[in-house]
Amino acid sequence: MRNVPSDTPVRLVVINAGVGDPSTTRLLADQVAQKSIEAFEAAGLKTSLSVVDLAPLAGDIARAMVAGFPGEKLAEVLEKLAGADAVIAAAPVYKAGLSGLFKSFVDLMDNDLLIARPMILVATAGSARHAMVLDDHMRALFAFMRALPVPTAIFAAPEDWSAPELSRRIARAARELAAFVSSGVGRDIAGEAWEQYQHQFGSKAARTDQGGEIVDFDTDLMRLATGGAAK
């Protein structure tokens, strides 16, 4: 994770699992991205934005699940995420749960891909009764990923699109994201303590930002590998 603030723009990556065109999930993600860019600007930071729509990658995601490794296009997207300074993850809720496409995409990530990465969680649904999916399901998912979702998550049921509170919540989440990014908290966590997290050799996280593999030689297994005894 790189040092922020700096002269180089914040690399903000939006993951959109909405499949419609236009998609309400994408629409909401765009609003969150726009407010985030404004909040970064207010904090003196420029932004470089990439948006990844998962719908065109649905076939690649399915094939990668079966093959056990991502193809070229997906590998590029995962590398982009590995290099992100901040992430907006937006998914529709279907059948009382996160979109399967979204979850399948996350299943393809290396476990250490998003460690300490500031992010905003975003979800849309056909009914307000799905509202807790965001905090009960998506937040738990990114807790497993050791990511840093901001306190405010953005949920929109049909009625929210006409409620001014939605915009206010978006602005609040964006301010939280800017505060996370400009404070450098992700760098403080992941940058200094990177080797204290679990890493799999060859993960995409290690290949990009960290500039090399983390191999801990001070372990029982490594002592055993070099002729020593297991404890």
Place this chain on the structure above:
Amino acid sequence: MQFGIFSVSDVTRNPLTGSTPSEATRIDAIVQIAKKADEVGLDVFALGEHHNPPFFSSSPTTLLASIAAQTRNILLSTSTTLITTNDPVRIAEDYAMLQHVSKGRMDLMLGRGNTVPVYPWFGQDIRNGVALALEHYNLLHKLWREDVVDWDGKFRTPLQGFTSSPRPLDDVPPFVWHGSIRTPEIAEQAAYYGNGFFANNVLAANFHFVPLVNFYRERFAHYGHGTKEQAIVGLGGQAFIARNSQDAFDSFRPFFEGNPLYGNSYGLEDFAKGTPLSVGSPQQVIDKTLTFQEAFGDYQRQLWVVDAMGLPLDMALEQVELLGTEVVPVLRREMAARRSAGAAEAPTHQSLVAAKYGSAAPRQPTPNANRGDNLTGARPYQDTAEDVSAKLPLVG
């Protein structure tokens, strides 16, 4: 540089005919394939180890010994020998015997195995997989280098004054490759002992294994066995060859698409483009294999899978023939031309004997006479060094 083939030993339905070969048919077939590989001048034939249907190779040394008796030049190896679930004492004995009967025409590759239920079948627990592999090799290494071994580890009963027999041929242990796809501890062990490291180089994106191979090279140099370029690297791969590219794709497609491991994932063209699978004319297979040398650096052993996915024997034999006559001769030339001067040669029994003894005669371990109790004591061989002594168990 050695070129050869390795087999997973799968028994797979032929998707063209819908029929599945019997175990007997596949075991006969693999012997034919190995003999063909020898005839067409390939350097290595390697066989996997599995303990459940639909695989036939539960006892690789028995099968390899039979193949050794029916071949002349080809080096026999494994892909892999399960260092986790086999007792290292048995591995030491079985492979030393194979080394004797094949007159040194063998080595072996160690792997963990990824079939969860196999571990309890052999009294082990897969959660200890990496530790088992590491500790068992530490013991195997000693058993092949010390006439009398005292040993105490976590995973098997201690040994006191144990001698693994027969001693390796010419008292030179078989060369060992450590196979791994993601475990730095295995690469570290290979580097620590100066052994070979093999990446199977299948079922992953192109060059996915480069970081692990580079890690092994760096650690090989770290332990003082030579430069990074002198580390002993082997790569796998998979090939289907026909005279022209379109015929290769057309002939291979039903086997690829009919296979559960491949058929439900990427399409054949994408798979051939994005992974180390080589499908095409001899020239295309040559070109692809040369990209391995470019990405991984000079290496010592290239093996391809050519008999998987239910390929019938006649097609598998044709693959071996094309490899041996059209692909490998060109690759030998091209890779040699691109090779840096310092790159190591692939180890063989002859090269290891020469490295140990120079022009002197190799040691031929000869036991002391039986004392009448079927034991020879703490110094089992006539030339066992005087300072060898064992901690024999105390009675009473």
